[in-house]
Amino acid sequence: MKIGxxxxxxxxxxxxxxxxxxxCCYSSSPSWPGDYMSDDMAHKVFRFxxxxxxxxxxxxxxxxxxxxxxxxxxxxxxxxxxxHIEYIETNGxxxxxxxxxxxxxxxxxxxxxxxxxxxVDPFHNEYVPYQxxxxxxxLCRKVGMETFVWPGNFGSDLSMLDTSVPHxxxxxxxxxxxxxxxxxxxxxxxxCNGRAISLCRDxxxxxxxxxxxxxxxxxxxxxxxxxxxxxxxxxxxPPICTGxxxxxxxxxxxISPEKYPALTAAYEGGMKGLYQYAQELGFEPSxxxxxxxxxxxxxxxxxxxREHPTADIGYPSxxxxxxYDQN
Numbered sequence: 001m002k003i004g005x006x007x008x009x010x011x012x013x014x015x016x017x018x019x020x021x022x023x024c025c026y027s028s029s030p031s032w033p034g035d036y037m038s039d040d041m042a043h044k045v046f047r048f049x050x051x052x053x054x055x056x057x058x059x060x061x062x063x064x065x066x067x068x069x070x071x072x073x074x075x076x077x078x079x080x081x082x083x084h085i086e087y088i089e090t091n092g093x094x095x096x097x098x099x100x101x102x103x104x105x106x107x108x109x110x111x112x113x114x115x116x117x118x119x120v121d122p123f124h125n126e127y128v129p130y131q132x133x134x135x136x137x138x139l140c141r142k143v144g145m146e147t148f149v150w151p152g153n154f155g156s157d158l159s160m161l162d163t164s165v166p167h168x169x170x171x172x173x174x175x176x177x178x179x180x181x182x183x184x185x186x187x188x189x190x191x192c193n194g195r196a197i198s199l200c201r202d203x204x205x206x207x208x209x210x211x212x213x214x215x216x217x218x219x220x221x222x223x224x225x226x227x228x229x230x231x232x233x234x235x236x237x238p239p240i241c242t243g244x245x246x247x248x249x250x251x252x253x254x255i256s257p258e259k260y261p262a263l264t265a266a267y268e269g270g271m272k273g274l275y276q277y278a279q280e281l282g283f284e285p286s287x288x289x290x291x292x293x294x295x296x297x298x299x300x301x302x303x304x305x306r307e308h309p310t311a312d313i314g315y316p317s318x319x320x321x322x323x324y325d326q327n
Contacts, residue, residue, distance in 0.1 A: 001255040001267045003236070003246070004225050004313045009054050011045060012231035013037045013074060014062035015317065018093040018297070021128035023185070023241050025193040027321040028164045030064045036067045037232035045230050046081035048248055056084040058117070065094040065104075072107055079112040087115040087148070091124050092133040099137065105143045115146040121154045122169050123182050130155075131163040151188055185280075193242035193295040194322050206289035212296050216272045219293075222263060235314075241294075243301035245314045260312035263306055266297065274300055298322070 011211040012026075015035045020029035031202070037045075049057065057078075064071050071088070079087055088108070094099045120133050140147045149155065160175060161167050172180040190196040203311040222238045229237040235245040244263050246255065258265040265277035271293045275283070278300045290296040 001223060001264060002003060002253070003223055003251045003255070003318050006052050006225040006228060008225075008227040009057045010227070010229045011037070011050065011057050011059050011074075012061060012229050012237065013059050013064045013071065014066060015315075016066060017061060017063040017067065017091075017093055019063070019124060020321075021123040021127065021186060021195070022199055023121075023123040023190055023196045024237050025191050025196050025240075025243070026062075027194040029321050030320060034066075035232060036070050037074055039077065039233060040071060041234055042077045042156075044248070046078055046083050049083055049228065052083055055082065056086050058086045058089065060089040063091055064088055065090050068094070071094045072111060073106065075113050076111045085113045087117045088093060088113060089117045089119065089150075091119045092136040095136040095139070097137075098139065101139050102143060105140060105145050109143065109145060114138050115148065116140060118147055118148050120149045120158065121151060121188065122157065122167075122172055122180070122196075122228055123188075125158055126135075126168055127166055129163060129165050129221045130158040134163065135229050140143040153187060154184070156288050191240040192291050193240065193298055193320055194318065197291065197295055197298060197322065198313065200295065203293050206291060209288055209290060209296065211286045212290055212293050213271055213275045217270045218268060219266045219270055219274075219297075222267045233315075237314075243298055243305075243314045243318055244312055246312065259310075261310055262301070263304065271296060278304060 015026060015028050016030065016032040016034050017028035018315045059074070075085055117135060118133055120130065137147050137168070153305060157172065161171060169181050169184070173255060181199070182203045190200060221241060222244065224239050224240060228239050231237060234248045236248055236251055239245055246260065246263070250259070252258070255264065255279045260273060260279060266274040269276070274297060281301055283303045285296070286299055290299070301313055305313045305316055305319050
């Protein structure tokens with residue numbers, strides 16, 4: 001198993017967030033540790049990108065704007081390395097005082113950041129008023145900062161309720177009728193990881209455990225580099241796969257089965273291989289049905305993180321905070 005040439009990359013600058021959205025694949029929340037990418041790690045990440053001929057990236061979290069001075073420092077370093085920041089992801093919760101927001105946007109423009117991705121959807125709206133996000137878009141226009149709204153198809157729905165306050169998604173159920181949460185989940189096209197698993201289980205057909213564990217085809221997304229991430233701890237995160245990590249310095253050689261046994265089992269033997277590996281370590285499925293192999297894989301990684309952690313299994317908060325509640 002070897003990671004191929006990287007074509008598109010994001011940098012996860014923190015995992016702590018001002019919101020605890022139901023659809024978050026990384027299970028970000030205010031309860032995560034407040035760690036943030038250091039200058040030293042930013043040097044390593046951008047040097048890695050230069051060495052691997054990656055000249056641009058986006059910055060995400062968590063909520064990157066929780067530590068604005070450090071965000072500016074990381075963006076400044078990116079510019080020094082010749083790395084173009086395509087956009088910074090944000091939920092806009094930090095947009096409180098207009099003049100302070102304008103000042104920050106101008107500082108970002110001065111270090112080469114020209115675009116913000118603003119997350120606007122019913123899941124973020126449980127924590128962030130839509131008006132705050134619309135105000136941020138307007139202020140960006142005022143200073144010449146480009147924006148694009150992700151996913152871009154919920155603005156009209158959010159405008160139907162009072163935009164000055166957050167709304168639980170059940171309020172949209174009541175307003176529109178039907179099962180708005182399910183419709184929104186399907187419209188969003190969520191990956192079945194982290195906290196999003198609970199939404200997916202309500203929105204999609206469930207499959208028996210025995211049916212899913214029989215799959216022996218290799219899990220090729222683990223080595224797909226169409227779009228992957230490096231995070232603040234120096235770990236490579238495979239595309240659409242929360243829970244597996246690889247040390248950045250190990251990416252230029254074949255992945256060691258001894259250091260990364262679970263990941264190797266998943267890649268070489270698919271779901272059956274990963275299950276057999278975990279079963280030998282005492283894993284038993286927590287449910288009889290799962291949405292898909294990603295759902296089952298996450299359940300296995302949760303067990304391994306708790307009982308038999310290895311270098312390829314991600315952080316406890318990925319799993320401990322994957323269940324939704326609004327407390």
